[in-house]
Amino acid sequence: MSTVSTLRMPAAACLLAGLLLPAAAGADETVCQGYDKLHRIERLGGANAFSKKPATSPAVLAELMNAHRDELESLMRERGLSDEVIAGLFAAVESGRGLSERQLERGEVFQWMTWRKSRSKQATTSGPMCMAATKTYDAYLIDVVIETPHKGDATCALKARGDCDGGIIKVDAGGSSPGVEVTMSGPGGSQVIIPGGSGRTTWQGPFDNRYKSDYSFSARAQARGPKTVRTYTFVVPKICLNLGFVGDKTIEVPAEGDLDTCTATARVDRCQATPPACNLSADPALVKVDDPVTVEATGHWASGGLSIEVVDDQGGVVQSLSNVPASTTFAKAGTYTVRGSATNEAGDKAPCNEVTLTVKRRSEWILRAYGAAIDADGGDVARTSRTLADGSSERTNFKLGDGNGAGVGVEYKFQDVVGIEGSLLYGELDTSFVLDIDDRWGMQQDDVGMLSFLVGPNFHLTRNSERVDFFVGPYVGFASFDDAEFSILGRNLRRTFDNEFVWGLQLGIDFSFGDSPWGLFVGGRYMGLSVETEGLSADDEIELDLDPLIFGVGFAYRF
Structure with missing residues (x-):
């Protein structure tokens, strides 16, 4: 849409008056060089005046132009001016706001000027025309301004990307018109993330609730187009009303045209979670x-x-x-x-x-086998003394001493720290028998076998140890002995032993061989043992207190 306005600016003069008259005497031939006499204005008024009545005031100017409006409009259309420019010219004259006054100057050039033929008074135009008159003339200057606004070309570009692994959203509005504004809508509502006029076009923020919510983004930008300002300059000499067209000038004023608005949208869908x-x-x-x-x-x-x-x-x-x-x-x-x-x-x-x-449990069964050294109480000796039928005197000395043996035991751990163990221990004890009859004596040594069966609980004191298992426990059982037979001084002698109840206490340590079920066993037992022995006669019954200490070394196998 074009807008007509008027500006007051210096303008060119009007031509006519003696278009066909000879040049005045003394005219300056250096003015309007290149223009022949048909295109030189030597003076205004006279037979070629458009109006015999001078335009002595703006009101008279408006009156005269309205009186000749049809002729003037027709001539201007012939010269290619648009109806908008023509209407703007008359509007400026009518309102009086678009007028200014000045004197025409020699050498001014007009693209064309209206005049009347001297005989027929027919209105016409000629041009271009150059002002060569030596006389000065007062004129009205009229600037008709046609403003044509152009619509802007707003550009909206918007990209949004969600990073499911990193948990961020990146938005890029690059390529949009300056001043773009971006709004985000998500689980927390709507918010402006790039304010308009901030100069920014990118944004990065958290991708909250990204597996349950979608995000939408909208960009809005505006751009105002330029405005074309074209000024048409006319002059009207007061003396003759010969309308002259000086020319037009076009300028373009940026960002004063019509506003254009654009929008763009983008979407970031929720992340697709891998099924659990x-x-x-x-x-x-x-x-x-x-x-x-x-x-x-x-x-x-x-x-x-x-x-x-x-x-x-x-x-x-x-x-x-x-x-x-x-x-x-x-x-x-x-x-x-x-x-x-x-x-x-x-x-x-x-x-x-x-x-x-x-x-x-770490080991439910433990098998132990070992060799043993038996340390019996050697201070207890069975002694007898009697008179034989032949009158000779008989004295005996029987001693049951230390020995060696072997044992085997099996323990079942029914709790982590408690087990029950049954074992067999066999040992051979050293014995010595001395027979003294009057002045004769003799001595013989022999081994007596002892077999004991023992049973009792074990308490494991190193529960959290992987390599060492220290245990202690009481036990009870019974022990049996072989007979002891001797042949001394021509006599065959025998000592027998009763089966006895035993009790005692054992200490033991199992050392594991790494992760192997095999290990080293080292232990010791105290055995409370008193044994009755019978010998040469019915009254030869003696109790011996052995109370041996038994030391064993062997292996342990856990299963």
Whole structure:
């Protein structure tokens, strides 16, 4: 749309008056050089005046132009002026606001000027014309301004991308018109993330709730187009009303045209979460008390979305694990179940498979075999004295002493720290028999076999040790002895022993050979043992207090 306005500016003069008259005497031939006499204005007024009545005031000017409006409009259309310019000219004259006054100057050039033929008075135009008159003339200057606004060309470009792994959103409005404004709509509502006029075109922010919510973005930008200002300059000499067209000038004023608005949208869809999955494993699945178990899980879950618990055979939770792989131990034998669940980023939940663990006591059975050294109480001696039928005197001395042997025992641990052990111990004890008849004497030594069966509890004091098992325990049992036979001074002699109840205390240490079930056994026993022995006669019955200490070294095998 064009707008007509008037500006007051210096203008050119009007031509006519003696277009066909000869040049005045004394005219300056240097003025309007290159213009022939048909295109030189030597004076105004006279037979070629457009109006015989001078325009002595703006009001008279308006009156005269309205009186000749049809002729003037026709002539201007012939010269190619638009109706908008023509209407603007008359509007400026009519309102009086677009007029200014000045004198025409020699040498001024007009593209064309109206005049009347001297005989027919027919209105016409000629041009270009140059003002060569030596006389000065007053004139009205009229500037008709046609303003044509052009619509702007706003550009909106918008890209948005969500990074599901990094948890951020990046927005780029680069390429948009200056001053673009970007709004984000998400789970927290709408907010302006790039203010209009900020000079920024990018934004980066958190991708909150990205597995459950979509985000939308809108960009809005405006651009004002330029405005074309074209000024048409006319002059009207007061003396003759010969309308002259000086010319036009066009300028373009940026950002004063019509406003254009654009919008663009972008969308970031919620992240697609991988379905939750969880596969549990435990290695090893069969362990002993205090042995480490490694629990591993594979699959997919969100950070902090894996929950693992260990329950006993009663369903009670005994452990909770959050990070895998996880190493754990069990202080109590039994059957345990490892179970859990996985939750993905979207909050979806899936159960894990269940894994059964069997935890046994470190060793339920222990076999020990060893060699033994027996240290009996050597201070107790059986002595007899009697008179034989032939009148001779008989004296005896019988001693039961130290010896060696071997033992084997089997222990069953029905608790982690308590077991029951049964063992057999066989030993051969040194014996000596001295026979003295009057002035004759003789001595003979022999070994007496002793077999004992023992049973009692063991208390294991190093429960958490992997390499050393120290135990102590009382025991009871019975012991039997072989007969002792001697041949001295031509006599065959025998001593017999009763089966006896025994009791005692044992100490032992098992040293494991690494992860092998085999180990070294070192132990000692105190045995409370008193044995009755019968010999040469019915009244030859003596009790011997042996109370041996038994030291053993051998191997231990756990199974």
